[in-house]
Amino acid sequence: MLEVLQESLRKAPIVNRGEYPYFIHPISDGVPSLEPELLDEIAEHMINIAGTDYDRIVSIEAMGIPLATALSLKTGVPVSIVRKRQYGLEGEMILSQSTGYSKGELFINGVNKGEKVLVVDDVISTGGTLKALLPALEKMGAQITNVIVVISRGDGAAKMRDMGYEVDTLVKIDVDHDGVSILEVAGEQQ
Ligand SMILES: O=P(O)(O)OC[C@H]1O[C@H](OP(=O)(O)OP(=O)(O)O)[C@H](O)[C@@H]1O
Numbered sequence: 001m002l003e004v005l006q007e008s009l010r011k012a013p014i015v016n017r018g019e020y021p022y023f024i025h026p027i028s029d030g031v032p033s034l035e036p037e038l039l040d041e042i043a044e045h046m047i048n049i050a051g052t053d054y055d056r057i058v059s060i061e062a063m064g065i066p067l068a069t070a071l072s073l074k075t076g077v078p079v080s081i082v083r084k085r086q087y088g089l090e091g092e093m094i095l096s097q098s099t100g101y102s103k104g105e106l107f108i109n110g111v112n113k114g115e116k117v118l119v120v121d122d123v124i125s126t127g128g129t130l131k132a133l134l135p136a137l138e139k140m141g142a143q144i145t146n147v148i149v150v151i152s153r154g155d156g157a158a159k160m161r162d163m164g165y166e167v168d169t170l171v172k173i174d175v176d177h178d179g180v181s182i183l184e185v186a187g188e189q190q
């Protein structure tokens with residue numbers, strides 16, 4: 001399962017962000033090269049999990065965009081991207097986000113009350129992004145049908161479950177200065 005994703009993660013180079021061993025991968029960074037075969041494998045797996053019965057796909061700039069786009073083309077469902085810049089449109093929701101290495105505000109536009117929403121993203125690490133986004137979407141009156149993240153690193157997914165949000169992740173990895181190790185793959189016994 002998810003062979004292309006697993007192989008690409010095993011090959012992912014590691015750079016040091018201070019002491020933090022940072023893996024570089026096409027899905028999380030868009031470099032060195034994001035291949036359609038990888039996007040297709042992931043989008044198909046997300047559809048296996050979520051089906052197609054939702055009104056809107058919501059993701060977060062920047063690296064949620066390729067995933068949301070691939071899903072939208074396959075399902076015909078429209079996309080709203082949560083941005084890091086304000087637009088001031090009627091009903092815009094502002095929230096603050098923090099990750100392991102950044103802090104900032106997020107702006108939600110285009111999500112309508114009563115809509116069934118699929119949330120997708122590339123990586124969950126501390127959970128700071130989803131911890132801010134999911135309650136905000138519910139406050140806007142959206143009904144979150146699934147939350148699917150491709151790569152899980154750290155305890156973010158577990159923290160979201162403690163908050164009552166089921167986050168599906170496709171692969172769970174560990175990273176050290178020698179490289180990426182795959183701990184779990186969705187749908188496979190470990
Ligand atoms: O679980 P967390 O600790 O919140 O980390 C996960 C978030 O970090 C990355 O976004 P980033 O803010 O780095 O922006 P990018 O997508 O533009 O790289 C990633 O795309 C997730 O949105």
Ligand SMILES: Nc1nc2[nH]cnc2c(=O)[nH]1
Binds near residue numbers: 021022029100124153
């Ligand atoms: N690309 C990438 N994104 C991350 N988000 C949290 N940790 C990492 C990492 O090591 N690499």
